[in-house]
Amino acid sequence: MSDARRCPFCGATTEEALCGSCGRDPAAPRRPCRACSKMTPADGAACVHCHAVATSEWTWKLPLIIGLFVLAFVISVMLHMVR
Ligand SMILES: [Zn+2]
């Protein structure tokens, strides 16, 4: 029983190399999910719990910045049309 490890991904106790409950390697590199803060394998893009996709800051900031630029452009064009 000394080999029993608690699977960080599903919480089951396993003595196997791969978790018998979720089939993942309990010793695999892992990272906390940003959405649900549970542990998910580091090599997977999507969280195994909530399926949130790990994205860098820019993946959502860049479209936001582009959208703001487009909005500012549209507003400036509209102001020119009013004059
Ligand atoms: Zn597991």
Ligand SMILES: [Zn+2]
């Ligand atoms: Zn998650």
